[in-house]
Amino acid sequence: MSAAERVLVVGGGPGGLEAARGAADLGAEVLLVEAKAELGGTPWEAYATLTPHLKPTRELMAEVVGQVASHPRVDVRTDTRVVASEGEAGHFQVTLEQGGARTVESVGAVIVATGFQHFDPGRETQMYGYYEYDDVITLVDAERMMQQGKLVRPSTGAPPKSVAFIQCVGSRDRRIGNQYCSKVCCGIASKQSIEVKHLVPDAKVFIFYIDMRMYGFWEDQLYWKAQEEHKVNYIRGIVTEVIKKGDQLLIKGEDTTMGRPVEVLMDLVILSVGMEPSAGTLEMGRIFQIPREPHGFLATVGEPLDTVSTPVAGVFVAGAAAGPKDLEDTVSMGGAAAMRAVSFLRRKASQSA
């Protein structure tokens, strides 16, 4: 097949799915490569519901997953990795590996949508005893429980009477090395706080934060809703440490707006872990020689008006591979990347004709 109208999309999450659907609908042939067995990416795998409307993830994503999987111009390769690339814009020779077998594919343009991974609370230091105490979990661990329709203390299997979210774990922290805000964790914690109250109505829920970053409609859809309708307690101040006390967790922080220390016992502590570039994103940066911007994500040129073009001609990026993004950003970038990739190839074809 000619590379002229063929686009490689790497990653089958929300950004890659939208990019694949968009490019194929514009008439290009799309090769969609996903390392995992299923399409859908991080939300599909790890999130019970999506922010901000608390609707089930798989129900919401089923349409785009189905359309991409059955699209006549999309060639989906799951359990497949991109392992090498040669050539240049218009004529990339990309090596794929699936179950030990390698094939070489010709593509004209590339959209990298390999996303993020959640910050590991044990990466630098053992933050908040995540690997020490059963009842210290992350947002992702909480989502996995909610996928099964429950929220319990891992130590006992019983519903918690008190729950504390700690924000900015792995974000906005010079010592950790991540100076950026991960953008979505305030919204996800607020979303989860509402879900905690649905699952365990009597639980007291606290969110310890530096700033609540609830831009746009999330303000009243999530923040006001959690605080006003569900009486979630937002306390400005970051917890310094979590200590085991009896069968509970003592969290120590400052209630900065009240000007006094806080030491309270919790049944469950949920760490709002931020975003870092995924291993796949770093690997694609290496293979396609895309520079990384100062925070470590894939660099784009032309910000703020062009969000998807990388410094490498013919290589575009969509979603959290380029930095912390919410779903709306990710899907919008998927569409923009599809449009730019297809128009890039057509302009190139008309110039050489």
Added chain:
Amino acid sequence: MASTYADVSQDEKARLFRQVTQDARFDTYLYGCYECGICVAACPSARFYDFSPRKIAQALAREDVELVYEQMNDDVWNCSQCFSCLRCPRGNNPGGLITIMREVAVNNGLRTTKEALAGYTRIIYKIMTTGTQVSPDMLQEDAFPDWGPQVKEVADHLAVWRRALPPETMHTTALSWQVEERTMRELYAIWKWTGTLDMIAQLDEGLHDIMEEVMDDALEDSGIDAAGPL
């Protein structure tokens, strides 16, 4: 933190806290607090006293029974009830929360409330028996030395000075202005029937009894049932 009111039981503090939060107005006076401080910035009392309408809202939102009890004994009397704090972007009404807290404090006859309002019993008496808050004859030289020497001249010839005022209804010395008898009877009936008079029973029993007698006599003379219409 050590409690300032350690002699008062937790149960009692919790009971008063519930009276505040279960008030019918409470939910529309406290939605959720940004803790932004705009209410403090707008508050005239906060400029002069160690007083913060933000902390009132926060203590209630945090369900801090201990601190709310402290505030109900102390902070609430530093508020001038001007409602500048309605500037709140969340639509909270810290001044209204203070209104509720004051009412709970008065209805329960807190010792500190009696102390805070001790200087006002004369004014309460004046309002409830005459319908006006102050009267010209309260203006005496020794009571208002800061008003200057002319206070004596005015006090000595009060009736003349008052007659110099254009409205005839202000030619009074024991009242701010002439209140019609019918108006007084209606006010007595309202204060009796709505329980407003009973609010001060916990605060100053003697004052309450005197006023109740004044009101009952007046109502009986005019053939109005002091027990109310129901």
